């Protein structure tokens with residue numbers, strides 16, 4: 001069963017729009033991720049995902065694989 005959730009991540013290391021694009025593309029490859037939006041200047045990325053398929057941990061791991069760091073996350 002789908003369990004949709006939206007979480008905002010504060011990310012350090014984004015310095016332009018391409019950084020945000022990289023993160024977006026990476027996250028959209030993850031199963032269960034539905035929507036990714038964000039603002040690189042604020043260092044924020046919002047992710048809507050199905051909790052039965054993806055976890056906050058998976059998302060953080062992916063962001064780190066792209067070369068960025070999650071400072072904190074929440075609503």
Ligand SMILES: [Cu+2]
Nearest residue numbers: 015016018019
């Ligand atoms: Cu950049």
